[in-house]
Amino acid sequence: MQDLGIGILFKGVNFQRLLGGLWVTLRLALITIGLSCLFGLLFGMLMLSGKRIVKAFCRLWLEIVRFMPQLVLLYLVYFGFARLFGWDLDGETSAVIVFTFWGTAEMGDLIRGALTSIPRHQTESAAALGLNKARIYLHILIPQTLRRLLPQAINLSTRIIKTTALVKMINVTEVLKVGQQIIGQFYRQPDAAFWVYFVIFLLYFLVCWPFSLLARHLEKRWA
Amino acid sequence: MGEAILRVRDIHKSFDGTGVLRGVSMEIREGEVVVIVGPSGCGKSTLLRCINGLETIDRGEIFLRGEKISGRRKDLHLVRQRIGMVFQSYDLFPHMKVMDNLLLGPTKALGRPRAEVEKEALEMLERVGLREKACALPRTLSGGQKQRVALVRAMLMRPEILLLDEITAALDPEMVSEVLNVVIDLARGGMTMAIVTHEMRFAEAVADRVLFLEEGVVLEEGTPEEFFHAPKTERARHFLQSFTYASKRDKVEIQPKNNAGD
Numbered sequence A: 001m002q003d004l005g006i007g008i009l010f011k012g013v014n015f016q017r018l019l020g021g022l023w024v025t026l027r028l029a030l031i032t033i034g035l036s037c038l039f040g041l042l043f044g045m046l047m048l049s050g051k052r053i054v055k056a057f058c059r060l061w062l063e064i065v066r067f068m069p070q071l072v073l074l075y076l077v078y079f080g081f082a083r084l085f086g087w088d089l090d091g092e093t094s095a096v097i098v099f100t101f102w103g104t105a106e107m108g109d110l111i112r113g114a115l116t117s118i119p120r121h122q123t124e125s126a127a128a129l130g131l132n133k134a135r136i137y138l139h140i141l142i143p144q145t146l147r148r149l150l151p152q153a154i155n156l157s158t159r160i161i162k163t164t165a166l167v168k169m170i171n172v173t174e175v176l177k178v179g180q181q182i183i184g185q186f187y188r189q190p191d192a193a194f195w196v197y198f199v200i201f202l203l204y205f206l207v208c209w210p211f212s213l214l215a216r217h218l219e220k221r222w223a
Numbered sequence B: 001m002g003e004a005i006l007r008v009r010d011i012h013k014s015f016d017g018t019g020v021l022r023g024v025s026m027e028i029r030e031g032e033v034v035v036i037v038g039p040s041g042c043g044k045s046t047l048l049r050c051i052n053g054l055e056t057i058d059r060g061e062i063f064l065r066g067e068k069i070s071g072r073r074k075d076l077h078l079v080r081q082r083i084g085m086v087f088q089s090y091d092l093f094p095h096m097k098v099m100d101n102l103l104l105g106p107t108k109a110l111g112r113p114r115a116e117v118e119k120e121a122l123e124m125l126e127r128v129g130l131r132e133k134a135c136a137l138p139r140t141l142s143g144g145q146k147q148r149v150a151l152v153r154a155m156l157m158r159p160e161i162l163l164l165d166e167i168t169a170a171l172d173p174e175m176v177s178e179v180l181n182v183v184i185d186l187a188r189g190g191m192t193m194a195i196v197t198h199e200m201r202f203a204e205a206v207a208d209r210v211l212f213l214e215e216g217v218v219l220e221e222g223t224p225e226e227f228f229h230a231p232k233t234e235r236a237r238h239f240l241q242s243f244t245y246a247s248k249r250d251k252v253e254i255q256p257k258n259n260a261g262d
């Protein structure tokens, strides 16, 4: 009797290989998310406090990043920059650059939105209570900004995790690429593709679902 | 009545070159309730905001118990700890329960022990009929309940003077009196207050003195009897008229309310 395709996942180190690929995906995503939060904070503050020209520049950046397919940017940096400037960027570095370029703008816009959504009279009534500046930030502004920001930031993070699947196109061996390698090895097993992709689907789901639950929970709790 | 708590001397304030306060002076003595009325845009809110330093003034001086508080940049929060203020918009902190709203100022700004303030807060909530709301979030309260909590929050700082800026203006009519009755209670308890309001009956009931502000100057000042029953200026008469309605069956010329004996 022929094995069920799912069996190949438990042959040898196949499953470990998949998990290894998942780790590449997650590492890429985590670095990107971390950098995006950091630069996004600067980006958001620039959008708020900057001169008109700075604001226009930020808007332009945001627009470009929104209508430009990520894959085009990846190719541009990975292949284009290598040729043009002679930079020898590896796939993962290129991916971090491109996704951070995107994540910074999106995160910055979320941070700008969260900061501006707090009405001025919140600051004023805290000041009227005789709290000093530091305490107003600590007890009133930061908690309220985080409450608005966190659910949206989590949603953006799951989008970033999903989007990292594109890096297999620039030769980064992440989970999808590993899956294809395994399928290639077991080409005689007709349903291998289905099972491998199904497991990858489950892995993505297991990673992203808790985030999405958390975001929904926070949104409801802090509405 | 006791010593002067607040003294405002000839203050001026303009926004973008437009004079909003143009030489306002006033004095509030200990335990006194001064009501400030006037048409929309005459500078009432600006006056209160200048007093607790939310706006800087261009000219003039403000004294709290003889101590000059205007023109100060540093340690403004120490001044504000002595001046309570409640605004028109519901300004409770939405991410904190009622009790945490109440505790924030006394514990974090004044550094008083939490247990002691909590006990006092519960007593005051009880007095305004909201004891069972101590653990509620602000968004579950009605507008009238929110403003009562805001009053308790300001009072828990034990301010030397309380500034109220149209605290019922955003309320549904049926909730106005539950809030104003709390203010009347505070007045009876001897609280020193400067109150801006459009509720003329309340103003008459609570005021020791009425200031009529128009275009950034105090146009008229007097006891509530004088101001509401025998206003001295044409402007004040006109202003008071705007709160009365002529009957559709009444063909006579519109007269200000209670102005018959003028």
Ligand SMILES: Nc1ncnc2c1ncn2[C@@H]1O[C@H](COP(=O)(O)OP(=O)(O)OP(=O)(O)O)[C@@H](O)[C@H]1O
Pocket (backbone or CB within 6 Å): B015, B016, B020, B038, B039, B040, B041, B042, B043, B044, B045, B046, B047
């Ligand atoms: N921050 C500001 N910037 C510019 N103009 C302002 C500012 N605050 C107030 N003003 C202007 O100052 C004038 C007085 O405003 P203020 O709010 O003191 O009036 P008010 O007497 O409280 O009116 P209302 O009864 O409508 O509350 C108004 O013309 C207003 O537009």
Ligand SMILES: [Mg+2]
Pocket (backbone or CB within 6 Å): B044, B045, B046, B165, B166
């Ligand atoms: Mg006003």
